[in-house]
Amino acid sequence: NAGVMQNPRHLVRRRGQEARLRCSPMKGHSHVYWYRQLPEEGLKFMVYLQKENIIDESGMPKERFSAEFPKEGPSILRIQQVVRGDSAAYFCASSPGLEGNQPQHFGDGTRLSIL
Amino acid sequence: DQQVKQNSPSLSVQEGRISILNCDYTNSMFDYFLWYKKYPAEGPTFLISISSIKDKNEDGRFTVFLNKSAKHLSLHIVPSQPGDSAVYFCAASALTNAGKSTFGDGTTLTVKP
Numbered sequence: 001n002a003g004v005m006q007n008p009r010h011l012v013r014r015r016g017q018e019a020r021l022r023c024s025p026m027k028g029h030s031h032v033y034w035y036r037q038l039p040e041e042g043l044k045f046m047v048y049l050q051k052e053n054i055i056d057e058s059g060m061p062k063e064r065f066s067a068e069f070p071k072e073g074p075s076i077l078r079i080q081q082v083v084r085g086d087s088a089a090y091f092c093a094s095s096p097g098l099e100g101n102q103p104q105h106f107g108d109g110t111r112l113s114i115l
Numbered sequence: 116d117q118q119v120k121q122n123s124p125s126l127s128v129q130e131g132r133i134s135i136l137n138c139d140y141t142n143s144m145f146d147y148f149l150w151y152k153k154y155p156a157e158g159p160t161f162l163i164s165i166s167s168i169k170d171k172n173e174d175g176r177f178t179v180f181l182n183k184s185a186k187h188l189s190l191h192i193v194p195s196q197p198g199d200s201a202v203y204f205c206a207a208s209a210l211t212n213a214g215k216s217t218f219g220d221g222t223t224l225t226v227k228p
Contacts, residue, residue, distance in 0.1 A: 103149055
């Protein structure tokens with residue numbers, strides 16, 4: 001069952017280190033979305049990418065955060081110089097196309113803990 | 116400014132009874148609404164959706180109602196089962212916004228045996 005795969009499932013970093021979160025979309029899906037869920041909150045949109053293009057990054061913090069979806073390989077969410085406030089669950093979702101009536105398929109998330 | 120709101124953080128119902136989860140939105144440009152279900156330590160999974168041109172969509176035990184004039188939608192689960200216990204997220208999207216979904220904060224449903 002080739003669903004959306006995220007790794008690692010859990011990631012622990014010390015303040016100031018870099019965190020790299022990976023997401024492989026479902027087979028045949030070319031659209032990837034990243035969401036962040038803080039404790040007791042809902043899913044907050046971060047960024048929407050297609051292969052080699054960032055379509056909408058309106059939810060990304062202006063500094064330290066970046067995302068890519070290269071022609072080959074998984075999508076990467078990169079957080080530089082992590083701080084305690086970056087501790088959250090990060091979910092990746094994919095869909096086959098642009099239409100709003102196509103539900104997104106989610107991975108099981110990466111739980112990032114900052115010491 | 117939260118465009119999709121789920122005002123009830125939690126809901127508890129007895130097995131076999133109806134569960135009604137509510138969602139309000141403010142953006143009249145939304146033209147598609149979805150409900151997702153999430154178990155602990157897992158990602159959300161799609162449950163049911165409705166287009167803004169409809170007022171009801173039914174799939175087995177799950178029915179979503181949309182009241183566009185009130186900018187309100189609800190998810191009905193009947194009969195409720197203990198396995199329905201999860202967090203339910205309401206989401207909305209606009210075709211003009213490249214498929215990006217805006218999520219509510221979720222409602223935790225507990226179905227008691």
